[in-house]
Every structure is written in C-alpha cells, then in structure tokens.
Amino acid sequence: MSEKPEHFIVDGKRLDGRSVDELRPIKIELSPLDRADGSCYLEWGRNKIMAAVYGPRELHPRHRQNMTKAVVQYRYNMAAFSVDDRIRPGHSRRSIEISKVGRDAFEYVVFTKFFPKTAVDIFIEVLQADAGTRTAGINAASLALADAGIPMRGLVSACAVGKVDGEIVLDLMKEEDNFGEADVPIAMTAGGKITHLQMDGNLTKEEFYEALKLAKIGCDKVYKLQRQALIEKYNGEYAENGEDAMPQARIGDADE
C-alpha cells in the first residue's frame, strides 16, 4: 500500500492534478464480448472493468425462482492480478458485500415483473483496481444491461465522493480512498433516485449534503457519457438498418 501523503490538495489541485469536482477520465466500449447477451468494458482512471450480462434466462435451481418476477444476480470479482498484492481467488467478505449492494442498485430499475421465474445475471470482473471499482462496476453493469436489451426504468450512474484535507471531493483516487476522512460511493438514476449509498468515515450533516450535491453533479457527468456511448453504438447500427428500426423509448428518463 502507498504511504499517506502529507497533503491531498495543494493550491487547489489534487495529487493527480484534478480539481475537487473533477472526475478521472472515463472510456467506454460496448459489446466487447461475443458470448454475453450484453457487455461493457469500462476504464475509469486506472480502473479497468469488464461487465457481462446474461438473461433473462431460466433460473436454476428451480426452488430459487420467483413466480412473480425475475431475480437479479450480481457477482463482483477482482482478478488476482488487479492490485499490487495478489488477491486470493474466490469470494471474500468484501466481494460478497459489493455483490449485494451491486444487485440492490439494480433491483429498482430492472422491470423484473416482465420476466417471472427467470434470472438476470450480471458479472463484474475487475481487471485493474485503483479505487472506485464498485461504482465503476455499477456504471459498466448499467451499460451491459442496456446492451442486452433488458427493459429498465433508466440507466444507473455511480461515483464516489469523499473528504480529504477537510474538503469534499469528487471521485476519490487510491490515496484519497485509503487515507482520506470519508468515502461515500453513490449510484442514482438520471432523475436523481438513489439506488446505492454507502459511507466509510465521518461527515457532518452539512458536509454530507454538500457531498450529495457533488455526487449528483458527478453522476450527471457519468450519465452523459453512458448515454453518449449507447447513442454512438446504436444510432450507427440503426442508421445502417434504416430509420424505422430506431426504438422510440428515450434513454434513462423513465424514472416514474
């Protein structure tokens, strides 16, 4: 693990040169996997994440089926080589927790009642980690679900906010995440409905509301990139197949 820096912010700039309300660069590639129903490769700073979605497909064993809705399953996994110290393969308390909160982030948005007895499976593979992998995973999963054509209320967009050197900052890098005063990963719909919120560390009530406001700004920026990636891929494909093939639904604004 790296050492705790003496200062996180010097002359208004963070350790990697960003301002307090700036995201790390995000790169999105849709459908990189041939065998998944939907997939997304996402880079966020030095994080590298692959998301694959399968389904809706019959859920086995059958006693786990829900007669009234689809079951959303989410598996977050870190590759052994994704961090400096090799990670032991298999489940850990951390991966079980992140898988649970990842699933919860999508329960509300996926129209599960359309597909009783089935499962929608979301797999997140962290290939390289540098803080913020749970939020990067949620962003990639959201796009992989859309890529698989799973009906949803809208996209889910996520980012972390936190506190370093007494200031509220957007999108924590590794040193800020590991040694900062607070880390608050948040996911929300385009309409601002929060589907995931965790908090590590301490914030006053005022700081918490300031952090929420900054998270909304961050999630809006992520949402624009997600939407752009979908439009670039599918507008191109629909243009080739003729205008009539373009679906009428709008992306990410069906909150109610």
Ligand code: UDP
């Ligand atoms: N990390 C690590 N080894 C681990 C778990 C995490 O090196 O076993 C690093 C990794 O870079 C990760 C960061 O610590 O992204 C922060 O981890 P955290 O549990 O806060 O989750 P994240 O911020 O990735 O969602």
